[in-house]
Amino acid sequence: MPVVKDFFIALSNNKFMNESAKKMGPALGAKKVVAGVDIDSTIDTVERLNMRGISCTLDNLGEFVTTRHEALEAQQNIVEIMRRNYNANIDAHVSIKLTQLGINIDKEFAYKNTREILLKAHEYGNTFVNIDAEKYEDLVGITETLDRLKGEFKNVGTVIQAYLYDAMNIMNKYQDVRLRLVKGAYKEGPNVAFQTKEEIDSNYIKLIEHRLLTSNAFTSIATHDHNIINHVKQFVKDHHISNDQFEFQMLYGFRTDYAYELAGEGYNFTMYVPFGEDWFGYFMRRLAERPQNLNLILLDIFNKKNKEKIAVGAGIIGAASLLAIGASKLFKKN
Template identity: 35%
Template sequence: MNLDLVYRQAVLSVAGNPRVEALIKGRARSLVRRYVAGETLEEALRAAEALEAQGVHAILDLLGEMVRSEEEARAFQEGILVLVRALAEKPWPKYVSVKPTQLGLDLSEGLALELLRGILREAEPKGVFVRLDMEDSPRVEATLRLYKALREEGFSGVGVVLQSYLFRTEKDLLDLLPYRPNLRLVKGAYREPQEVAFQDKRLIDAEYLHLGKLALREGLYVAFATHDPRLIAEVKRYTEAFGIPKTAFEFQLLYGVRPEAQRRLAQEGYTVRAYVPYGKDWYPYLSRRIAERPENLLLVLRSLLGG
C-alpha cells in the first residue's frame, strides 16, 4: 500500500466537505499565513520584496480557480492586470502565474483565450512573464491548446506546466518541442485516478527526473518546481556533469516551505523563485499543501485546537 497516496487522497477528500472547509476557514488562520502572503496585493508585494532582499525572486499568484460565471472570470482578469501594472513599477524580475479555470476555462475555452490574450498584451511590453498553470487531468488538453494558441499568435512571454505523475506527460512534452516552451515541471498536486496517473511516489519521482533531463537535453529552459532534496541534488549533479549552465534552468519552491533551502540555492548561484500566493480564495490552495505533507495536517489540528 502506498501510504503517501492514501494520505493525500484522504486529505483531499475530507477537505472537500463544506463543514471542514468552514471550520478551517474560521480557525486555521495561523497556518494560512505560513503559506499565503496575505489577502491583498500590498501584502504580496511586501513578501516579494522581502524575498528579493534574500536573493530569491517571487512568482506572484492571485489565488482563484474554477469560476462559475463570466463576470467572475473578468473580475479575476482585472485583478491580474492590476498585479501586472504594480509589478511593472518594481526593479526586480516580474513573474505571475494564472490558472485557466480562474479565467473561465470551464465556461468557454474561447473566453479563457480572450482573457489570457488581454493579460499578455499588457504584460509583455512591461516585461512581466506569465506562467499558465496546469490543473487537474480533465483540463490538461484544453490548457495545452490555450498555450499553443497564444504562442501561435506571437506571444513569447508565456510559459506552461507539466506534471510528472500523469501517464500522458512525456507525449505532451514531445508535442510541445516545436514551441520551445519555457517549462515548469511539477510532480502534481491533484487527486487523480490510477487510470491516468502514477500512484507510487517512487515512479513519480523517477518520471520527474526523466522528463526534466529530457527537456534539458532538448535545450528547453526548465523550472524545476520541487522541495525534495534528493531531486534537487540530482538536478544539480546532472547539470554539472553535462556542463549545462545555471542560466539554462532554475529551481522553484513554495512560499513558506524550506526557506533556508531557497536562500542556500540562491547563494550557490542558482536562479530561485518562490511561488507567492495571495488573495481571499486561498482554501483550495491550502488544501493541496496539507495533502502534500503530514506535518501540515498537524499544524492544522493545532490551529483548530488552539482556536
C-alpha cells in the same frame, strides 16, 4: 498514506468549506504558506525575497469560478498585480489558472481573457505569464489555449506534471516554450497517472534530464525534494549545462532556509507565492502533498492570538479540529 491524501484532496474540492474559510482570512496554519490576502502585503513579501536573490511567481488564488463576472474579475486582478509589480520594480511574474479565467464556462471566453493578460503583460515589462497545471480533465483545454497563444507571444509557458503517463510527449511538444516541471498535486486515476512515489520520482527525473539535454528554452524544476535537487546539481555539472538554462522553484513557506541556501550557491531560484482570500483549497492540496504539515493547523488552532478568528469561524475550526484528529489517527494506521 493514500487515505490521508485523498481526505485532504476531497476537502480542497469542497465549495462550502472554501466559502466558509474566506470569512476568516488565512488561518488554520495557512498564513505560513499564503503570503496574504492583498497585493500590498504580497509585494512586501516579494521585496524581502528579492533581497535574498530569489525571484517570485505570484498566484492570485481562486477556486470555483462559475460565472463570467467572476472570471473577468480574476482577469482584472491579475492585470492589476502585473501593473503593481512593474511600478514597484520587483522581480516577479504571474502564474494563472484557466479555470479561474472561465475555461469551464466557455473555452473561447477563457482564451480571450488570457490573451488580454498577455497583451497587458507586454506593457508591463513583457512579464512572463505561466499557465498552471490543473486537473487532468482540464489538460486538453490548457494545451489548446497555449497552442493558440505561443505563436503570438513569447512570454507564455505552462506546467508539466510528472505523474501523468503522457508527460514526456506533452513536454516534447513544447521544446521552445518555458516550462515548469512538477511531480503533480491532484488526485488522478491509474488510467492516466502513476500512483506510487517511486514511479512518479523516476519519471520526474527522466523528464528533467531529457528537457535539460534537448531544449534551449528555460526550465523551472519545482520540488522540495533534496534528493532530486542534488541529482540535478550533479547532472548539470556532469553534462556542462549552464545555470542560465534552468532554475529551482519551491512553494512559499516550505523549506525556506534551503531556498536561501540554493540561491546563495548561485542557482536561479523562484518562489511560488500564493495570495488572496481563496486560501483554503490551496492549503488543503499542500497538506495532501505532505500531510505532516498538519501541525500547521494545530499550531494555529491553539494560538491565543486567533481567538477572534475562532469566534468568527467556529464552524470551520470545528471541522478542522475533526480533520486534525481524524488525519492523525490515519497516520498511525498507515
